[in-house]
Amino acid sequence: MAYDSFSAFVAALEGAGELKRLRFPVATELEITEIADREMKSASGGKALLFEKPTVNGKEAAFPLAINTMGSHRRMAMALGLNHVDDLMRQMELILKAKPPTSLKHAWTLAMQGLDLLNAKPKHVQSGPCKEVVHRFSDADARHLPSAISDLPSAIGHLPTLVNLPILQCWPQDGGRFITLPCVHTRDPDTGERNLGMYRMQIYDARTTGMHWQVHKVGARHGRRYYEKGERMPVAVTLGGDPAYTFAATAPLPDGLDEILFAGFARKKSVELVKCETVDLEVPADVDFVLEGYVQPGEMRPEGPFGDHTGFYTPVDDYPVFHLTAITHRQNAIYPATIVGIPPMEDFYMGTASVRIFLPVFKMNFPEIVDIALPAEGVFHNLVFVSIRKQYAWQAFKIMHGLWGMGQMMFSKYIVVVDEDCDVHNTSEVLFRMCANTDPQRDSTFIKNPTDALDHAQTTACIGTHLGIDATRKLPGEGYHRTWPDLLKMDPAVKQRVDALLVGK
Numbered sequence: 001m002a003y004d005s006f007s008a009f010v011a012a013l014e015g016a017g018e019l020k021r022l023r024f025p026v027a028t029e030l031e032i033t034e035i036a037d038r039e040m041k042s043a044s045g046g047k048a049l050l051f052e053k054p055t056v057n058g059k060e061a062a063f064p065l066a067i068n069t070m071g072s073h074r075r076m077a078m079a080l081g082l083n084h085v086d087d088l089m090r091q092m093e094l095i096l097k098a099k100p101p102t103s104l105k106h107a108w109t110l111a112m113q114g115l116d117l118l119n120a121k122p123k124h125v126q127s128g129p130c131k132e133v134v135h136r137f138s139d140a141d142a143r144h145l146p147s148a149i150s151d152l153p154s155a156i157g158h159l160p161t162l163v164n165l166p167i168l169q170c171w172p173q174d175g176g177r178f179i180t181l182p183c184v185h186t187r188d189p190d191t192g193e194r195n196l197g198m199y200r201m202q203i204y205d206a207r208t209t210g211m212h213w214q215v216h217k218v219g220a221r222h223g224r225r226y227y228e229k230g231e232r233m234p235v236a237v238t239l240g241g242d243p244a245y246t247f248a249a250t251a252p253l254p255d256g257l258d259e260i261l262f263a264g265f266a267r268k269k270s271v272e273l274v275k276c277e278t279v280d281l282e283v284p285a286d287v288d289f290v291l292e293g294y295v296q297p298g299e300m301r302p303e304g305p306f307g308d309h310t311g312f313y314t315p316v317d318d319y320p321v322f323h324l325t326a327i328t329h330r331q332n333a334i335y336p337a338t339i340v341g342i343p344p345m346e347d348f349y350m351g352t353a354s355v356r357i358f359l360p361v362f363k364m365n366f367p368e369i370v371d372i373a374l375p376a377e378g379v380f381h382n383l384v385f386v387s388i389r390k391q392y393a394w395q396a397f398k399i400m401h402g403l404w405g406m407g408q409m410m411f412s413k414y415i416v417v418v419d420e421d422c423d424v425h426n427t428s429e430v431l432f433r434m435c436a437n438t439d440p441q442r443d444s445t446f447i448k449n450p451t452d453a454l455d456h457a458q459t460t461a462c463i464g465t466h467l468g469i470d471a472t473r474k475l476p477g478e479g480y481h482r483t484w485p486d487l488l489k490m491d492p493a494v495k496q497r498v499d500a501l502l503v504g505k
């Protein structure tokens, strides 16, 4: 099921008892974070929150703010119009099984062809709700624009610029305000291929932001080609609309595979794309806000610090700069936001959904894989649990190396491989296996690989070592010469008898 607006999704959450409204003024400076953090840390991710009167420097912003809208397994499924994310996983499986692929790239191509068959191809439309209010910036505007974020309230109501948005200052040592759920649309200048990625944006002033695409991401690769050609790079950023877009922007699709197609597949309705006003790009017509602009080759500016997914502040570093040329928006837009920080946070549920939906793709390449989990404590890349059906010696190591070579799985700092009868979603069960089943030296391997740009523990940014731990039961061919003992297990007949004995007791 598709949502025709972000507010339709918010209404669906409210109808399902998954939303709390905060009708009183709350400051976008730290206060919304504190309330949202408490909610995200409560049982099963708490509820979505709709702040009806977010304030910016003490003044009410022009739009309400919704946060934690995907911050539970149920809400994440609802965002994709599903009862359970596994429903989409099974569809993915069917598409891949219909015609077994010969390689990973082939698997993706097939998946995408399957998506076409399901009528997921985008349509092109002339206009849409995201154009209800259109403001192109002119040079005359520049005279009215405040340059410092502290001056922003003076411009509220004057221009539909970033200053009217309830953009959060998330954590005390943050370098400013950040757009935390931006869907960044770019094109490969050579092939014309679209990409949609989520890269946070720090507000520098009413018309300029940072563009935090890390070096390994597709937006950064597109950027490099524009820089090499010395051409100005068109960029469009969307906020809101069907939550399927926001999820697709975070999903780790291989480079060259279109997130808009994927979103169409996920929501079972093709995405309607509309041309931007000032840049040669298309965006979904039903989004709440479109920020149009460009990145100028060679222009870099200090970005950060930012209280990040890792639970630590990411220090200041140079990133490209985004210049706004137009803002268009819905009349009754809702500003979508999230916060990241010490886990668990909303992004844990988004990451978990990605792993579930793409599990069939992993299994296609590695049929022995039974299940994969990225526990919240590992903040995505730091810790990966994999269960396998082991048949031969050192198969666990093959799986580790395979995963370390697959897209963003290259960042996995620790991979623990367990046998198929271990539930990887139960962290305590995995730790029990790891402790009980390993000889640390025999069962581990260190490798060199690119690392997550956010990992502060590496001696040098973006490169470092990873550790793989084989916690499966050892086979004779693995140099284990003793008899592997059986795991304790109660006789099922006794369990039944005891169940009956205890009924009503």
Ligand SMILES: Cc1cc2nc3c(=O)[nH]c(=O)nc-3n(C[C@H](O)[C@H](O)[C@H](O)COP(=O)(O)O)c2cc1C
Binding pocket: 180, 181, 195, 196, 197, 198, 199, 200, 201, 212, 213, 214, 215, 216, 217, 218, 219, 249, 250, 251, 252, 253, 255, 338, 340, 347, 350, 408
């Ligand atoms: C809430 C949230 C914020 C994110 N912020 C960033 C960011 O600032 N920079 C970045 O490179 N990746 C960020 N990511 C991760 C990317 O969105 C993710 O790696 C995505 O798959 C990148 O898409 P791409 O492969 O098309 O570049 C964020 C993810 C989430 C869920």
Ligand SMILES: [Mn+2]
Binding pocket: 195, 196, 197, 218, 253, 254, 255, 256, 257, 259
């Ligand atoms: Mn991509």
